[in-house]
Amino acid sequence: DAGITQSPRHKVTETGTPVTLRCHQTENHRYMYWYRQDPGHGLRLIHYSYGVKDTDKGEVSDGYSVSRSKTEDFLLTLESATSSQTSVYFCAITPSGGAGTGELFFGEGSRLTVL
């Protein structure tokens, strides 16, 4: 158990509404990542963080923003959800000395449906 909790695990929302997904870790790891998983595309990196208030864009960052005000929490926000953002979202972490060199530990995913 890597000590990662994602919330909510399931959410249904309507187009145009804001949505925030939370990733909480108990490991005090520095690096945190948000991915989305869609059929035929595997996992695609949305944003990642390399410390409190330090974040960077991934491959598919348009329409998403992130915040990290505490080491343990990494928030992913859809300011105005669209149907194309219907997906399963995964959070992942890696130890401070392991970024780029170690393994990722994944949460159980958050399934988001935008109607």
Added chain:
Amino acid sequence: SQQGEEDPQALSIQEGENATMNCSYKTSINNLQWYRQNSGRGLVHLILIRSNEREKHTGRLRVTLDTSKKSSSLLITASRAADTASYFCATVPSGTYKYIFGTGTRLKVLA
């Protein structure tokens, strides 16, 4: 897109047979990793091979890496029904902290 490709997309074999899946990627890398995902769950790390390594084993898993061809293969020997899952490769492009995943191979092992 930096995303890699895996083939086959799906593979169905009998229990006891070996399963081989391949991964191709696009950039120079620090290392390549393989992950497994059971249906509806998060990914779990299987094995990591560094860019200066050519082959690595752990248990029934064997991974090879050919950096000149930008490709890797994962071999699962003596497969079991419990190996049924999706398998993903992930690369870390040199000089970055980004983990870039392939599109995955769905493996089904028939008992």
